[in-house]
Amino acid sequence: MAHKLVVTAYGEPADVVRLIEAPDPTPGPGQVVVATRAIGMNPADVKTIRGQMGADESRLPLPLGFEAAGVVTAIGEHAHSASGPISVGDDVIVYRAVGAYTDVLLADATAVHHRPSTLDAEHAAGLLLxxxxxxxxxxxxxxxxxxxxxxxxxxxxxxxxxxxxxxxxxxxxxxxxxxxxxxxxxxxxxxxxxxxxxxxxxxxxxxxxxxxxxxxxxxxxxxxxxxxxxxxxxxxxxxxxxxxxxxxxxxxLNGSTPQSKQNRAAAIDDLIADAAAGRLATEVAKTFPLADAPTALTELATTHPRGKFVLLP
Ligand SMILES: NC(=O)c1ccc[n+]([C@@H]2O[C@H](COP(=O)([O-])OP(=O)(O)OC[C@H]3O[C@@H](n4cnc5c(N)ncnc54)[C@H](OP(=O)(O)O)[C@@H]3O)[C@@H](O)[C@H]2O)c1
CATH class of the missing domain: 3.40.50.720 (NAD(P)-binding Rossmann-like Domain)
Structure with missing residues (x-):
C-alpha cells in the first residue's frame, strides 16, 4: 500500500492534513511510478492547504506536494522522461509532481529528470520549484x-x-x-x-x-x-x-503565462547540472518523517530556519 498526505478541508495544516493509505498505483501510458526518497516542501503547500490557491470544495481530498526525488519502480507504455530513456532503478527528480507527499508517486514521465549521483536526493527534492x-x-x-x-x-x-x-x-x-x-x-x-x-x-x-x-x-x-x-x-x-x-x-509572476512556462522549463537542465557540479549552492534546513508533515508545515508557515524543509518517507 502507498501512504500519502492529503488535504481534507481548507484550513490550518495541523487540523486538515491527514495520512491515508491507498493501493499502489499502476502506471498508464506515458507514466512512471517512483518510490520517493525525499520530498521537497514549499510555502505553496501551506497556501494550498489554507485555500489561498483556490478553495474549491469539490477538489477535496486534495493531494499535496509539487516535487520529490526517488527511484523508478515501474514504467508505463511510451513513457519517455524529460532527460532521455528511462529504466526501472533510475535515480530521478520529479518536477512538477502532483501529490508528491507520498512514498509511491505516480508521475507523468515528462516531469521526470535524471538525478546525477553527485546531487543527493534531499537537495534534489527541493531544488527545482x-x-x-x-x-x-x-x-x-x-x-x-x-x-x-x-x-x-x-x-x-x-x-x-x-x-x-x-x-x-x-x-x-x-x-x-x-x-x-x-x-x-x-x-x-x-x-x-x-x-x-x-x-x-x-x-x-x-x-x-x-x-x-x-x-x-x-x-x-x-x-x-x-x-x-x-x-x-x-x-x-x-x-x-x-x-x-x-x-x-x-x-x-505565478508561472502561468507561456513566457514564464518557457523560462522555467528552459532552466531545469542547467539547475540540475549546476547543483550537481557544486556551482549552485542550496541548503536543506531540516528533514521530517513523512507522517510528521502537518507539524513540518506548521513550522514552515511561521518563522523557520534558512534552507529547505524535506520529508523522508
Ligand atoms: N509565484 C511563484 O511562482 C512562486 C514560486 C515559488 C515561491 N513563491 C513564493 O515566494 C516566496 C518565497 O519563497 P521561499 O521558498 O524562498 O521562502 P523562504 O525560503 O521562507 O524565504 C523567505 C525570505 O523572506 C525573508 N523575509 C522573511 N520575513 C521578511 C520580512 N518581514 N521582510 C523582508 N524579508 C523577509 C527571509 O529572510 P530571513 O530568513 O533572512 O529573515 C527569506 O529571505 C513565498 O511567498 C512563496 O510562496 C512564489
Whole structure:
C-alpha cells in the first residue's frame, strides 16, 4: 500500500492534513511510478492547504506536494522522461509532481529528470520549484552584466538562487535578509542589507550605482514601496510574492503565462547540472518523517530556519 498526505478541508495544516493509505498505483501510458526518497516542501503547500490557491470544495481530498526525488519502480507504455530513456532503478527528480507527499508517486514521465549521483536526493527534492522560479525572475527582468539588481529575500530558498543566477550573469547584486543571514548572502556574492525600517537608505548606501532591476521574493509593502522609489521603470520590478501590488505596474509572476512556462522549463537542465557540479549552492534546513508533515508545515508557515524543509518517507 502507498501512504500519502492529503488535504481534507481548507484550513490550518495541523487540523486538515491527514495520512491515508491507498493501493499502489499502476502506471498508464506515458507514466512512471517512483518510490520517493525525499520530498521537497514549499510555502505553496501551506497556501494550498489554507485555500489561498483556490478553495474549491469539490477538489477535496486534495493531494499535496509539487516535487520529490526517488527511484523508478515501474514504467508505463511510451513513457519517455524529460532527460532521455528511462529504466526501472533510475535515480530521478520529479518536477512538477502532483501529490508528491507520498512514498509511491505516480508521475507523468515528462516531469521526470535524471538525478546525477553527485546531487543527493534531499537537495534534489527541493531544488527545482524554487530554482525555476528564480530563473523566471532573472529572465523576466532580463538581467544584464551592467545591471545593479536588488533581490528582496536573498537568504530565502528562491532568493538565494536568484542572487546566484544574477551574480553569474555578471550583475552587481544587493540583497536583503535578516540580521542572522547577512554573512550567508555575502557568501553568495551579494552585498547584504537588513530588511526593515530604513531599508531605502541602506540599499542606496550599499548599491554601487542606481538600482536598475528588482527581484522580489518577499512581497511586503515595504519591499515594493522601496523598489518603486529606487527604479524608474516599474516593469523592471519583478515579484513572485506581491500579488496585491500588480496595479503599481510591477510584474508579478505565478508561472502561468507561456513566457514564464518557457523560462522555467528552459532552466531545469542547467539547475540540475549546476547543483550537481557544486556551482549552485542550496541548503536543506531540516528533514521530517513523512507522517510528521502537518507539524513540518506548521513550522514552515511561521518563522523557520534558512534552507529547505524535506520529508523522508
Ligand atoms: N509565484 C511563484 O511562482 C512562486 C514560486 C515559488 C515561491 N513563491 C513564493 O515566494 C516566496 C518565497 O519563497 P521561499 O521558498 O524562498 O521562502 P523562504 O525560503 O521562507 O524565504 C523567505 C525570505 O523572506 C525573508 N523575509 C522573511 N520575513 C521578511 C520580512 N518581514 N521582510 C523582508 N524579508 C523577509 C527571509 O529572510 P530571513 O530568513 O533572512 O529573515 C527569506 O529571505 C513565498 O511567498 C512563496 O510562496 C512564489
Amino acid at each position: 524554487v530554482g525555476v522560479t528564480a530563473a523566471d525572475l532573472v529572465a523576466t527582468a532580463a538581467v544584464q552584466p551592467s545591471d545593479v539588481v536588488l533581490v528582496h529575500g536573498g537568504s530565502g530558498a528562491v532568493g538565494s538562487i536568484a542572487v546566484q543566477l544574477a551574480v553569474s550573469v555578471g550583475a552587481t547584486v544587493v540583497a536583503t535578509a535578516g540580521a542572522a543571514n547577512q554573512d550567508h548572502v555575502a557568501a553568495l556574492g551579494a552585498t547584504p542589507v537588513v530588511y526593515g525600517e530604513g531599508l531605502l537608505d541602506r540599499v542606496r548606501t550599499a548599491a554601487t550605482g542606481p538600482v536598475t532591476a528588482v527581484l522580489d521574493t518577499v512581497g511586503t509593502d515595504e519591499a515594493i514601496d522601496v523598489s518603486l522609489q529606487l527604479v524608474d521603470n516599474p516593469g523592471k520590478i519583478v515579484s513572485v510574492a506581491a500579488f496585491g501590488r500588480a496595479a503599481d505596474g510591477i510584474v508579478v
